[in-house]
Each structure stands twice: as structure tokens, then as C-alpha cells.
Amino acid sequence: MTALIIATVSQGLLWALMAIGVYITFRVLDIADLTVEGTFPLGAATCATLLTAGWQPIPAMLMACLAGCLAGVVTGLLTTKLKIPALLAGILTMIALYSVNLRIMGKANLPLLTQDTIFTLYSFGLDKATAQLAIGFIVVLLTAVVNYWFFGTEIGAAIRATGVNPHMIRANGINTDIMVVLGLLLSNGLVAVSGALVAQSNGFADVGMGVGTIVIGLASVIIGEVLFGTRSFKNCLISVILGSIVYRAVIAVVLQMGMPPNDLKLFTAILVAIALSMPLIQSRWRKFKKDRKAAN
Amino acid sequence: MLDIKHISKTFNPGTITEKVALTDVSLHLAPGEFVTVIGGNGAGKSTLMNSIAGTYPVDTGTITIDSTDITKWPEHKRAKFIGRVFQDPMMGTAANMMIEENLAIAARRGKTPTLRWSSSAKEREHYRELLSGLHLGLEDRLESHVGLLSGGQRQALTLLMATMAQPKLLLLDEHTAALDPKTAEKVLSLTKSIVERQHLTTLMITHNMRDALRLGTRLIMMYEGRIIVDVKEEQKKGLQVKDLLELFEKAAGSELTSDSLLLS
Numbered sequence: 001m002t003a004l005i006i007a008t009v010s011q012g013l014l015w016a017l018m019a020i021g022v023y024i025t026f027r028v029l030d031i032a033d034l035t036v037e038g039t040f041p042l043g044a045a046t047c048a049t050l051l052t053a054g055w056q057p058i059p060a061m062l063m064a065c066l067a068g069c070l071a072g073v074v075t076g077l078l079t080t081k082l083k084i085p086a087l088l089a090g091i092l093t094m095i096a097l098y099s100v101n102l103r104i105m106g107k108a109n110l111p112l113l114t115q116d117t118i119f120t121l122y123s124f125g126l127d128k129a130t131a132q133l134a135i136g137f138i139v140v141l142l143t144a145v146v147n148y149w150f151f152g153t154e155i156g157a158a159i160r161a162t163g164v165n166p167h168m169i170r171a172n173g174i175n176t177d178i179m180v181v182l183g184l185l186l187s188n189g190l191v192a193v194s195g196a197l198v199a200q201s202n203g204f205a206d207v208g209m210g211v212g213t214i215v216i217g218l219a220s221v222i223i224g225e226v227l228f229g230t231r232s233f234k235n236c237l238i239s240v241i242l243g244s245i246v247y248r249a250v251i252a253v254v255l256q257m258g259m260p261p262n263d264l265k266l267f268t269a270i271l272v273a274i275a276l277s278m279p280l281i282q283s284r285w286r287k288f289k290k291d292r293k294a295a296n
Numbered sequence: 297m298l299d300i301k302h303i304s305k306t307f308n309p310g311t312i313t314e315k316v317a318l319t320d321v322s323l324h325l326a327p328g329e330f331v332t333v334i335g336g337n338g339a340g341k342s343t344l345m346n347s348i349a350g351t352y353p354v355d356t357g358t359i360t361i362d363s364t365d366i367t368k369w370p371e372h373k374r375a376k377f378i379g380r381v382f383q384d385p386m387m388g389t390a391a392n393m394m395i396e397e398n399l400a401i402a403a404r405r406g407k408t409p410t411l412r413w414s415s416s417a418k419e420r421e422h423y424r425e426l427l428s429g430l431h432l433g434l435e436d437r438l439e440s441h442v443g444l445l446s447g448g449q450r451q452a453l454t455l456l457m458a459t460m461a462q463p464k465l466l467l468l469d470e471h472t473a474a475l476d477p478k479t480a481e482k483v484l485s486l487t488k489s490i491v492e493r494q495h496l497t498t499l500m501i502t503h504n505m506r507d508a509l510r511l512g513t514r515l516i517m518m519y520e521g522r523i524i525v526d527v528k529e530e531q532k533k534g535l536q537v538k539d540l541l542e543l544f545e546k547a548a549g550s551e552l553t554s555d556s557l558l559l560s
Binding site for chain 1: 386412
């Protein structure tokens with residue numbers, strides 16, 4: 001039981017970086033960015049390929065991050081410079097990345113069984129599961145602190161304002177195109193690092209491991225917001241991280257209850273669809289109750 | 297100061313929805329001049345203002361501010377010179393950010409953002425002072441989200457934001473039209489005091505003829521994409537609403553209906 005809890009929480013932490021990435025585009029920039037479906041395996045592929053080539057885990061993950069940032073910039077330029085709608089721009093980059101990822105790895109699946117990973121190299125004598133938990137915690141904490149600082153700076157505030165009210169921020173002299181590109185860069189960099197971590201934890205990188213990334217990210221963001229609040233930016237960051245852990249816990253529970261793993265994506269999609277339609281359902285329900293009251 | 301020469305603008309040219317919005321408009325504003333702009337719907341007031349702000353490019357003509365030709369500059373670059381308040385109180389501020397964060401962005405208008413933390417304790421003290429000048433009690437609510445404020449409060453805040461980093465030109469696009477009369481009056485008197493204190497060159501669109509006469513040092517009237525009446529300081533002082541209507545009829549050659557200009 002303890003083992004299951006440790007595994008669940010550490011999975012939640014490794015995926016939390018991806019959830020923070022999705023939060024940055026979906027909530028901060030107000031863009032549904034599908035690039036992440038490609039950058040998650042891109043990070044995994046880059047990291048796994050470099051590890052196989054004898055790189056150390058940390059430089060390999062930095063390169064994975066860089067690759068993710070680049071993918072984000074591509075989507076950003078497609079949508080700001082070429083005026084392709086953000087959703088479509090993300091899909092284009094995502095599809096292109098499928099080929100790119102295959103080229104990077106040279107095949108569809110790259111095992112990491114004998115290579116040193118961040119979890120084996122920096123385990124400090126802990127067993128594998130505990131090491132994952134500890135390293136996941138440190139990486140997430142570091143990322144959260146850096147994000148909190150960044151979004152409090154002038155550039156960070158300008159990115160947030162771009163998502164809220166582009167008219168206002170342009171009237172104050174900020175180039176919104178640059179802010180959108182920066183936001184996508186940061187988001188996809190984080191998602192790629194998440195992919196790199198998950199690949200090292202799973203012991204392989206697979207070209208198909210990105211399927212459903214956006215939905216898992218959205219599920220984490222929404223679960224976190226509902227359960228842990230959205231009072232301030234700091235609060236939102238913490239909510240998203242906890243949301244990612246709760247999502248893993250929900251998945252663990254339904255699997256324990258006997259749901260076939262193949263149905264997981266369907267389950268997650270339905271969960272997100274319900275959560276996203278909540279505002280509408282709530283307002284309809286309120287109107288329905290009011291009407292009935294008025295009729296009586 | 298502001299020098300507009302022969303600008304024209306046609307929307308959707310060559311299509312069935314083609315609309316000529318500005319025809320050969322020229323306008324020169326001296327430093328410190330406070331010009332009120334009136335005219336009916338579709339007269340080209342907002343198009344004139346948006347052309348100056350750079351919301352869209354003009355077809356022909358040039359726009360110069362202090363001998364810098366800004367005709368081809370994008371909107372965000374022009375913001376270095378121009379402060380703006382929009383008709384919609386929601387437009388000028390970022391709703392789910394704190395008052396303090398909105399002010400910090402406005403205080404840096406026209407500057408390239410850096411990785412410095414967005415406001416210091418000293419700046420916050422300065423914001424508090426500025427806010428207390430609005431007499432809305434906002435000085436104690438620096439950390440409140442702007443979305444919690446009323447329309448009038450948001451417009452007052454936007455006005456403060458547009459003027460805190462001294463703009464060369466202040467553009468007010470019917471900034472009291474969406475407010476109730478009492479709030480509108482408050483925001484107008486605030487506008488008057490800020491413009492006078494900072495000697496701002498100002499262009500203010502209004503639907504209200506009395507406001508147009510009461511405020512400012514000069515009045516222009518637009519009709520079908522042209523400036524048809526231009527009344528300077530001395531002449532403007534003695535003017536009444538009915539004089540304005542006469543001026544309009546003479547210049548436009550048509551009767552002014554209450555549809556084309558809202559009287560109140």
C-alpha cells in the first residue's frame with residue numbers, strides 16, 4: 001500500500017511539470033496548445049537518445065528542455081507571424097514532431113535499461129521508488145519557485161496581461177506577439193523536461209507516449225483549481241501540482257477497482273469534458289431552479 | 297505636437313461591405329491643447345482615434361508626433377507616446393490581475409520589460425499616493441483584483457494608468473459613455489483635473505454636446521469621415537448647444553437629427 005502511494009505521488013510529481021506547462025498556455029495565455037502532445041515525447045526522445053549516446057542525465061535533460069522550447073517557438077511563430085489560429089498551429093507542430101521524434105530516436109521505441117538515469121545516478125542510497133519521489137519533489141519545487149519568480153517580473157506580468165487583455169497590454173506598449181511566443185516557449189520547455197523525466201522513470205522513450213498529454217494536463221489543472229483554489233498565482237501553481245498528484249491517485253484507484261487500462265484515455269476525456277462544461281451546467285441549473293421557484 | 301496630414305481610411309475596400317470611414321482628414325494639435333470631438337454614429341470619430349493609436353493602418357496620409365513620423369509604427373510602439381482610455385471599462389485594465397500589477401505595467405508604458413520584479417515597496421507607496429488622489433478608497437486595495445471594481449472605478453483607474461507615465465498625447469474614446477450620469481460626472485471632473493495638472497495634449501471623443509462645450513480648449517465636429525467644424529478657444533467659450541447645431545447644419549448642409557447626435 002505504501003509502495004503504491006509513493007509510486008502514485010512520484011508519478012504525479014514527474015507529470016506535474018507538464019501540468020504547469022499546460023497551465024501556462026491554457027490559463028495564463030488563454031490558448032489551448034496541442035504542441036505538448038509532440039513536445040512530451042520530444043523531451044523523452046531527446047533525453048533517451050543522448051543518454052544512450054553516453055551523455056550525463058542533467059545535460060541530456062537540459063537539451064530535452066531546449067528542444068521543447070524550440071518546438072514552442074515554432075508554434076508561436078506560426079500563430080503570431082503567420083496568423084494561423086493557435087489551435088491549428090499547435091496541431092501542425094505536433095504532427096511535425098511525430099516525424100522529428102522518430103528521426104531523433106531512429107526507431108519507435110528506445111529502451112533505457114542499462115543507462116544511468118537521473119534516478120539511479122542521484123539516488124543517494126535510497127531505493128528506486130523513494131529516489132523518484134525525492135528527485136521529483138526537488139525538480140517540481142525548483143520549477144515552481146522559478147515560475148513564481150518569473151511571472152512576478154515585468155516580462156512575466158506582461159505575459160499574464162497578454163492572456164487576460166491583449167488590448168490593454170498593447171496600449172501599454174508591449175508587443176503581444178513576443179509575449180505569446182515566450183509563453184509557448186516556456187510551456188513546451190517544461191513539458192519536454194516532464195517527458196524526459198517520465199522516460200527515465202519508465203525505462204524507455206516511445207514515440208506514442210504523448211497521446212493524450214493535453215487532456216491529462218487539463219485534467220490536472222482543473223482538478224487542482226477545483227480542489228485547491230485559484231486565489232493568487234502562487235495558489236494556482238500549487239493547485240496545479242497537487243492536481244497532477246490527485247489525478248494520478250484517481251487513476252490508481254479506478255485501476256485498482258478493476259477498470260481495464262485501455263479505457264484510461266476514455267475515462268480521462270470524459271472527466272475533462274464534464275469539468276470543462278461545469279460553468280454552463282451550473283448556470284443552467286441555477287436558472288432552472290429560479291424558474292421553478294418563480295412558477296410556484 | 298500631433299500633426300495629421302491628409303489621412304484616409306476605407307474598410308473592406310472593393311467588397312460589398314466597403315465603408316469609407318475617413319476622407320482626407322488633417323488636424324494639427326498644439327502642445328497642451330484639449331480638443332473635444334463630436335459627431336454622429338459613423339462620422340469617423342473612433343476611426344480617427346484608432347488611426348492615431350495604431351489599431352489599424354491608414355490608407356494614405358501621415359501621422360506625426362513631435363516631428364516623429366509614426367504612420368507605420370505598430371500599435372504597441374506608439375504607446376510610448378500615447379495614453380488611452382477606451383469606451384468599454386473592461387478594455388483598459390487586466391481584470392484578474394491586482395490593482396498594483398496593473399499600475400506597475402502602466403508605470404512602465406513604452407519601456408522594454410525586463411526580468412526585474414514588477415514593483416518595489418517604494419513604487420507601491422507612489423501608487424498608493426496616486427490612488428488616494430482618485431478619492432475612491434482604492435489606496436488600501438492595492439492587492440485586490442481589478443475585476444472586483446465597478447465600471448466607474450475601473451475607468452478612473454484606467455485614466456490614472458494612461459497618464460501616470462506622462463504621455464505626449466492622451467486619447468479618450470467616449471470614456472464616460474458606459475457609465476451612469478453621476479459616475480460619468482466624477483470621471484469627467486477627474487479627467488479635467490489630470491489634464492490641467494499635467495498639461496496634457498488631449499483628444500476626447502464624446503456623445504454629449506454639453507460636455508464637449510464645457511470641457512477642453514477647442515472643439516471639432518465630424519461628419520461622414522471629415523472634420524466639418526473646428527472651433528478654437530475664444531469662440532468656443534460663448535457657444536451654446538443650439539449654436540453648435542446651427543454650425544453643424546451650415547457646414548453639413550443637412551439637418552441634425554437626434555439620431556445622428558445624442559443630446560443630453
